[in-house]
Amino acid sequence: MYNFNDIKGNEQIIKNLRSMIYNNKLSHSYIIDAPKGAGKKLIANSFAKAIQCENIKSANLEETVNACNSCVSCRTFDGGNHTDVIYVNSEKGKVIGVEDIREQVGKNIELKPYKYQYKIFIIDNADSMTVQAQNALLKTIEEPPNYGIFILLSENYNNFLPTILSRCVIFKLKSLEFDVVFEYIKNNLNIDSTEAYVFASYAQGNIGKAVEMATSERFTEVRSMVLKFIEDFYKKDFIDIFSEVSVFEDFKEDINMVLDILYLCYRDMIVLKCLSNGSEIIIQKDKKKLFKNILENFSSEHLFYGAEAVFSAKRRLALHSNFQMTIENLLLKLKEKR
Numbered sequence: 001m002y003n004f005n006d007i008k009g010n011e012q013i014i015k016n017l018r019s020m021i022y023n024n025k026l027s028h029s030y031i032i033d034a035p036k037g038a039g040k041k042l043i044a045n046s047f048a049k050a051i052q053c054e055n056i057k058s059a060n061l062e063e064t065v066n067a068c069n070s071c072v073s074c075r076t077f078d079g080g081n082h083t084d085v086i087y088v089n090s091e092k093g094k095v096i097g098v099e100d101i102r103e104q105v106g107k108n109i110e111l112k113p114y115k116y117q118y119k120i121f122i123i124d125n126a127d128s129m130t131v132q133a134q135n136a137l138l139k140t141i142e143e144p145p146n147y148g149i150f151i152l153l154s155e156n157y158n159n160f161l162p163t164i165l166s167r168c169v170i171f172k173l174k175s176l177e178f179d180v181v182f183e184y185i186k187n188n189l190n191i192d193s194t195e196a197y198v199f200a201s202y203a204q205g206n207i208g209k210a211v212e213m214a215t216s217e218r219f220t221e222v223r224s225m226v227l228k229f230i231e232d233f234y235k236k237d238f239i240d241i242f243s244e245v246s247v248f249e250d251f252k253e254d255i256n257m258v259l260d261i262l263y264l265c266y267r268d269m270i271v272l273k274c275l276s277n278g279s280e281i282i283i284q285k286d287k288k289k290l291f292k293n294i295l296e297n298f299s300s301e302h303l304f305y306g307a308e309a310v311f312s313a314k315r316r317l318a319l320h321s322n323f324q325m326t327i328e329n330l331l332l333k334l335k336e337k338r
């Protein structure tokens, strides 16, 4: 059970959606674009639910437009079987094909709504539609019946054909303020402030990402691996490249996470080394002692060089460079005294 009140941040977008409902100025097609975990579905669902809510006209003010959570429409929506809200999915695999659109949208849109004023289609991963699928959808959204509303969710709206984009009202969700994410996971997941601080920092304004980290054991495992690596790595005078690379090899599937965390370790060491109030603004406050021990022996130049090396390794892997060679190269750079 949720409505607009449960959405964190993105106030301007919610204000616009409310205004469209209140003033009866609904458009037929919307795109909500944001990275995974940013709250697209929550916004799309709250919007669809409010549009269909039987008590929606009772709002006296634009700002109070909201799904009531108690009428039949709201309750069937929460039960997951609202007759006039349709979720379009890919039947096979990850890509939404032309058949998916024909079967789930094309045929369905011809039938009038079962009970309510509108028939709402929510298409998740809409940017995965093939060109043929987009063209099939275009036919419908070019001349939709009065009752048809389409909400397309995407991670990269550049994947849409210009003809689709030109028909849609586009909302790009913003990253949330650090404090919003921090408070949310601290209060909702019942974790202490130090941990919440770390997760909120890593998540960079994305609540879904923060929740995933805080609730997944994998993140904790990966983080422990990185911290142990960095601790051991700087204790040794000589390193055995092969055994060091194998440590990374074991975490190959999560290599992006590994490198992100490693990058933030360097970021924290740089902050500690270069800023007088560094202790207050490092991300991993729980590891302050470890970082201080390491950075005692290194110049700030070395730390900047290390951060840059981690960043460039991540970029090279994204371009499909050889894993072994990229990591070897990274480790050699990290070991260079500067």
Ligand SMILES: [Zn+2]
Binding pocket: 052, 053, 054, 055, 056, 067, 068, 069, 070, 071, 072, 073, 074, 075
């Ligand atoms: Zn309602």
